[in-house]
Amino acid sequence: xxxxxxxxxxxxxxxxxxxxxxxxxxxxxxxxxxxxxxxxxxxxxxxxxxxxxxxxxxxxxxxxxxxxxxxxxxxxxxxxxxxxxxxxxxxxxxxxxxxxxxxxxxxxxxxxxxxxxxxxxxxxxxxxxxxxxxxxxxxxxxxxxxxxxxxxxxxxxxxxxxxxxxxxxxxxxxxxxxxxxxxxxxxxxxxxxxxxxxxxxxxxxxxxxxxxxxxxxxxxxxxxxxxxxxxxxxxxxxxxxxxxxxxxxxxxxxxxxxxxxxxxxxxxxxxxxxxxxxxxxxxxxxxxxxxxxxxxxxxxxxxxxxxxxxxxxxxxxxxxxxxxx
Numbered sequence: 001x002x003x004x005x006x007x008x009x010x011x012x013x014x015x016x017x018x019x020x021x022x023x024x025x026x027x028x029x030x031x032x033x034x035x036x037x038x039x040x041x042x043x044x045x046x047x048x049x050x051x052x053x054x055x056x057x058x059x060x061x062x063x064x065x066x067x068x069x070x071x072x073x074x075x076x077x078x079x080x081x082x083x084x085x086x087x088x089x090x091x092x093x094x095x096x097x098x099x100x101x102x103x104x105x106x107x108x109x110x111x112x113x114x115x116x117x118x119x120x121x122x123x124x125x126x127x128x129x130x131x132x133x134x135x136x137x138x139x140x141x142x143x144x145x146x147x148x149x150x151x152x153x154x155x156x157x158x159x160x161x162x163x164x165x166x167x168x169x170x171x172x173x174x175x176x177x178x179x180x181x182x183x184x185x186x187x188x189x190x191x192x193x194x195x196x197x198x199x200x201x202x203x204x205x206x207x208x209x210x211x212x213x214x215x216x217x218x219x220x221x222x223x224x225x226x227x228x229x230x231x232x233x234x235x236x237x238x239x240x241x242x243x244x245x246x247x248x249x250x251x252x253x254x255x256x257x258x259x260x261x262x263x264x265x266x267x268x269x270x271x272x273x274x275x276x277x278x279x280x281x282x283x284x285x286x287x288x289x290x291x292x293x294x295x296x297x298x299x300x301x302x303x304x305x306x307x308x309x310x311x312x313x314x315x316x317x318x319x320x321x322x323x324x325x
Contacts, residue, residue, distance in 0.1 A: 046258035050251040055278045057246030059285035068227045070119040075223025076240025078216035081248040091206035100201045107194040108214025114187035117180045124177030126288040128279025137185025142308045154307040161300030
């Protein structure tokens with residue numbers, strides 16, 4: 001679900017190209033120090049490490065759901081990530097216009113909805129197909145924003161992948177899980193748009209930290225209603241904190257370091273591989289296997305995502321790197 005230049009801000013997963021936006025300002029990205037130990041991995045290694053962190057964090061979240069419920073896991077993830085970002089960024093609260101606050105609130109709502117819908121999805125269908133369906137939101141945004149005929153080819157390729165994934169009608173996947181994943185994709189597209197707008201209105205990662213706090217506050221009642229005192233259990237809270245670190249805090253840092261030395265277009269292409277990473281994490285951590293047809297379907301959606309990114313670059317538009325969800 002994410003997702004800034006590293007704007008996967010709370011994205012559960014964050015594959016797929018974002019929309020081509022003319023002269024986009026980079027969305028808020030968390031500050032970090034010099035390259036250090038992480039930088040020795042090289043930019044490609046950093047992006048791959050970030051993707052692995054996000055998807056294995058998502059797999060860990062699935063294992064936590066029996067203890068805290070899907071809404072409870074989202075609450076813990078948003079809450080811990082918000083606390084970390086607020087402590088690190090210490091955003092200034094004064095001096096912002098009503099429009100600034102309106103943008104950051106909508107950004108926070110999109111973030112919370114994206115995570116909530118995605119986690120409802122992975123509670124019902126395997127991680128790989130869920131991420132693949134979620135990717136369709138950013139991909140659709142990319143095609144619409146590009147207004148280039150070639151992107152219709154990528155859209156058709158993605159639809160072919162979805163048709164294969166559905167088995168002609170999603171008979172092999174839980175219908176509610178599919179609907180939640182598609183809803184998460186729509187919220188991911190909204191997240192991308194408002195991530196960029198927030199980045200233009202707030203310095204550094206201030207907007208991201210504030211939006212994360214908004215999302216956590218809005219989502220907390222849902223988590224409390226579903227899970228209640230379970231959220232206060234030390235083991236549950238600790239696992240939720242681990243999900244937040246793996247799915248949000250660590251990827252922010254790794255991707256920010258990578259983007260200092262890696263073109264945004266290359267970054268976006270690499271992020272398109274995340275449905276495959278999600279499927280791998282689902283297999284290794286959760287024992288979720290894919291049929292050969294599902295594997296081909298995921299490959300088609302990945303190819304469509306990569307093609308859409310390359311089309312944007314070829315047209316001279318800088319792809320706004322994707323989120324988390």
